[in-house]
Amino acid sequence: MNMKKTLIILSIGALLAACNKKSEQKTNTAQDTVAIEDNRAAEKSPEEITQFDINSIPVSSAEVGELPFFSFPQGLDFQNKPVQRSYDMLFFPLKGVMTKIEGKVWKTYVINEKSNTEEWSLPYFLKSYDDAITKVGGVKIFDGKVSQKELDRIKEEAKYFGEEGSIDYWNEPVKVYVIRRQNGDDIYIQLYGNTATGAIQILQKLPVEQGGKP
Structure with missing residues (x-):
């Protein structure tokens, strides 16, 4: 009887050891699979992982006028003379990837106008522009902080x-919009703010000529 009990105990011990070994093998296999997937992701560039596609944005046929397209919200004004150039380039975080876009540029800091007796309101500044941009077919394509790696x-x-x-990408989130136009002179807008002021940058791409060349 004692020998039988000993054999049974040994058999159970061997079975448990075999199960533990199989469990370890499965765990190691799962870890290897995750590691392989992580390595494949690391090999991809930011553009391959999160590439912005302008064709995913509906075309807007709304009349927008001339750059800068929008008047200041009531009670707000520029801080200094805005920068306006017929040709320049700006970086926009498209899906978090800082992407260079070229065209007409207008940018400025925004503050309360001198006659405004109220305190600066960042939500008012952001909401006013969001309403104005989306009203003419603009689409928000990014809302968040840009990574230090991208900067x-x-x-x-x-x-x-x-x-x-200028946009304070280092400390504050930024909102980015695009208004897609029929002939390719798409309008990109980015803005941010803090407790005292805001900034807005507007760029209109050069139109696409016949044959697809800018």
């Missing part, structure tokens, strides 16, 4: 950082 990647090329109407 480091473009810092040598973005020589305009720090001039009038």
Whole structure:
């Protein structure tokens, strides 16, 4: 009887050891699979992982006039003379990837106008522009903070950082909109604000000529 009990105990012990070994093998296999997937993701560039497609945006046929297209919301005004150039380039975070776009540029800091006796309201500034932009067919395509990695990647090329109407990507989230136009002169808008002021940048791409060349 004692020998039978010993054999049964040994058999159970061997069975448990075999089960544990199989469980470890499954765990290791799962970990290897995750590691392989992570490595594949790491091999992809930011553009491959999150690439913005303008064709996903509905075309707007609304009349928008000339740059800067929008008047200041009631009670707000520019802080200094806005920067306006017939040709320049700006980076926009399209799905979080800082993407260079070229065309006509207008940008400025926004504050309360001198006759406004109320305190600065960031929600009012953001909501006013959101209403105006979406009313003419604009679509919000990004709302959040840009990664430090993306800012480091473009810092040598973005020589305009720090001039009038600059966006504080390092500390604040940014909202980005696009108004897609029939002939390709799409309008990109980005804005941000803090407890005292805001900034807005507007760029209209060069129109696409016959044959698809800008």
